[in-house]
Amino acid sequence: MEHLQYLSATNRAEIINTLSTQTFDLLIIGGGITGAGIALDAASRGLKVAMIEMQDFAAGTSSRSTKLIHGGLRYLKQFEFGLVREVGKEREIVYRNAPHLVIPEKMLLPIVKGGSLNKLGASVGIYVYDWLAGVKPKERRKMFSAPDTLNLEGLLNKDILLAGAMYTEYRTDDARLVIEIVKKAAEYGAVQLNYCEAKELTYSNSLVSGAEVTDIQTGKQFNIKALKVVNAAGPWVDEVRELDQSKKGKRLHLTKGVHLVVPFDKLPVKQSLYFDAGAGRMIFAIPRNGVTYLGTTDTTYKGGLENPNVTVGDVKYILDATNAMFPTAKLKPSDVESTWSGLRPLIHEDGKSPSELSRKDEIFISHTNLISIAGGKLTGYRQMARKIVDLVLKQLTTEKGYSKEPCITHKITLSGGQFASPADIKNFIVARSGEAKQIGASPNEVSALVWKYGTNTDEIIEKAYELREADRGLSLTNPNYIGQAEIWYVIHRELALTLGDYFIRRAGMLYFDRPAIAPKLDFVVAQFAKNLGWDAIEEKHQRDYFKEEYEAVLRFDA
Numbered sequence: 001m002e003h004l005q006y007l008s009a010t011n012r013a014e015i016i017n018t019l020s021t022q023t024f025d026l027l028i029i030g031g032g033i034t035g036a037g038i039a040l041d042a043a044s045r046g047l048k049v050a051m052i053e054m055q056d057f058a059a060g061t062s063s064r065s066t067k068l069i070h071g072g073l074r075y076l077k078q079f080e081f082g083l084v085r086e087v088g089k090e091r092e093i094v095y096r097n098a099p100h101l102v103i104p105e106k107m108l109l110p111i112v113k114g115g116s117l118n119k120l121g122a123s124v125g126i127y128v129y130d131w132l133a134g135v136k137p138k139e140r141r142k143m144f145s146a147p148d149t150l151n152l153e154g155l156l157n158k159d160i161l162l163a164g165a166m167y168t169e170y171r172t173d174d175a176r177l178v179i180e181i182v183k184k185a186a187e188y189g190a191v192q193l194n195y196c197e198a199k200e201l202t203y204s205n206s207l208v209s210g211a212e213v214t215d216i217q218t219g220k221q222f223n224i225k226a227l228k229v230v231n232a233a234g235p236w237v238d239e240v241r242e243l244d245q246s247k248k249g250k251r252l253h254l255t256k257g258v259h260l261v262v263p264f265d266k267l268p269v270k271q272s273l274y275f276d277a278g279a280g281r282m283i284f285a286i287p288r289n290g291v292t293y294l295g296t297t298d299t300t301y302k303g304g305l306e307n308p309n310v311t312v313g314d315v316k317y318i319l320d321a322t323n324a325m326f327p328t329a330k331l332k333p334s335d336v337e338s339t340w341s342g343l344r345p346l347i348h349e350d351g352k353s354p355s356e357l358s359r360k361d362e363i364f365i366s367h368t369n370l371i372s373i374a375g376g377k378l379t380g381y382r383q384m385a386r387k388i389v390d391l392v393l394k395q396l397t398t399e400k401g402y403s404k405e406p407c408i409t410h411k412i413t414l415s416g417g418q419f420a421s422p423a424d425i426k427n428f429i430v431a432r433s434g435e436a437k438q439i440g441a442s443p444n445e446v447s448a449l450v451w452k453y454g455t456n457t458d459e460i461i462e463k464a465y466e467l468r469e470a471d472r473g474l475s476l477t478n479p480n481y482i483g484q485a486e487i488w489y490v491i492h493r494e495l496a497l498t499l500g501d502y503f504i505r506r507a508g509m510l511y512f513d514r515p516a517i518a519p520k521l522d523f524v525v526a527q528f529a530k531n532l533g534w535d536a537i538e539e540k541h542q543r544d545y546f547k548e549e550y551e552a553v554l555r556f557d558a
């Protein structure tokens with residue numbers, strides 16, 4: 001099968017056939033950033049890779065983060081200098097390899113009375129951070145007096161403002177980043193499937209040698225055989241270790257982080273801010289595509305893992321802190337337009353509070369050689385993958401005589417990132433807007449596509465022309481060829497299977513443009529039905545399922 005077909009939702013039966021009939025060098029359980037990163041690294045070093053994800057790719061924590069590719073300023077507070085240096089370097093690599101998804105973002109840090117930082121501390125701290133993280137000269141910190149800080153951001157509380165510091169963060173789209181990694185891994189031959197759950201592990205001579213899995217779509221059960229098995233299940237890492245009866249010693253400590261989205265005009269900040277929320281905690285306010293999002297909380301979590309709840313207390317905490325910093329905003333729970341809630345899969349340390357726990361990743365190797373990886377950040381995914389694949393290759397070299405190929409992912413441009421330079425993206429948008437005019441696509445539509453799919457927008461435009469050709473442009477109502485082509489693309493190139501796969505993780509609309517979903521829903525349902533052959537019963541089932549996802553973001557538990 002050609003690599004692209006490995007990611008078509010209409011080819012699931014063939015993908016399952018490949019997964020069930022071949023023996024892989026490596027089976028990865030979990031399709032978040034960690035699993036996807038490992039799949040790309042291993043496949044690009046010539047290993048035969050299978051990766052399975054029980055929900056959609058990135059549906060776990062990797063679509064529920066603050067969506068920043070950090071330089072790691074907060075680690076400075078915990079004196080984790082090595083981590084600051086590593087993530088600083090990584091940030092630059094992720095930026096270079098996925099320029100359409102990683103965008104520099106100025107971050108203003110107000111220094112306030114009773115806050116966790118004073119002017120000197122912030123100045124020295126960010127200076128050290130810039131130096132450790134290797135920040136580019138034009139992105140290094142700037143310090144401001146209180147009046148100058150107010151000029152930058154007039155909404156700040158002038159009664160408590162002492163000064164301001166500006167530094168640079170990079171924002172991303174976490175779920176799309178995972179999907180672009182998955183697509184690149186497929187190009188290197190990795191066989192990857194979403195909605196496929198590892199139910200049991202299988203063993204040969206007391207060593208783990210694969211998994212018994214279930215295709216969630218059809219209920220079909222099958223086995224995947226592999227020489228090595230990696231558990232990259234994020235918050236579920238301990239559950240997979242339990243399947244292996246090896247959950248001993250260190251264990252996960254899950255902490256929940258909630259984000260709230262308000263319409264931009266309710267909090268029209270001029271740039272992103274990182275501000276004191278009291279008790280030593282900080283919150284981000286990040287403007288993005290007509291909204292401002294706020295977060296996050298950091299509390300120990302014990303409930304169900306798939307959809308961690310948002311409580312009235314979470315909402316109050318974030319809104320109170322925001323209203324204290326921006327007193328004219330007077331945000332109320334009814335202003336919240338959307339939310340998301342994610343779980344940090346951190347390593348438990350006795351006596352430490354959620355925000356004190358290290359964000360460092362750790363690897364556990366069990367007596368059966370199940371290799372588990374937990375902790376870490378989006379930003380460090382490539383290094384986590386490198387460490388795992390180095391380990392797997394070391395074992396395979398000793399046991400099977402495999403050659404020790406070096407990691408090359410720092411040089412691999414992710415799918416959709418084939419721009420000459422980040423500055424070239426604007427030229428690309430202008431050029432493609434010209435091309436797409438004839439199929440009725442506006443420059444805004446093309447621009448939105450490019451910031452999601454990068455250079456793969458070319459294939460979407462090509463498909464739109466093909467669709468127009470096929471009905472000879474005779475459709476009487478607005479055929480929206482570009483919209484049809486986009487849905488075709490996510491189904492046939494990104495394994496989208498449900499409405500949420502599109503609205504949440506491929507297009508980010510549930511979080512960042514929820515009001516625009518209702519007018520678009522029927523069109524998107526019709527396109528999914530056409531491409532995936534849904535009958536009326538399936539269509540109703542899919543609509544009901546998505547309705548639940550759509551409504552859940554505004555349900556706040558007591």
Ligand code: FAD
Nearest residue numbers: 030032033034054060061062065066068198234257378379
């Ligand atoms: P996940 O993304 O959860 O992936 C694990 C996957 O395994 C899941 O999708 C799950 O469905 C699957 N799985 C589990 N069991 C099975 C099974 N039996 N069979 C098949 N599949 C299975 N990092 C940053 O760098 N920048 C940030 O701004 C940032 N902000 C954050 C904010 C919050 C609130 C949180 C919670 C985290 C944040 N992080 C951030 C950290 C980062 O998001 C996580 O470290 C990262 O996403 C974890 O990825 P993962 O792949 O390990 O886990």
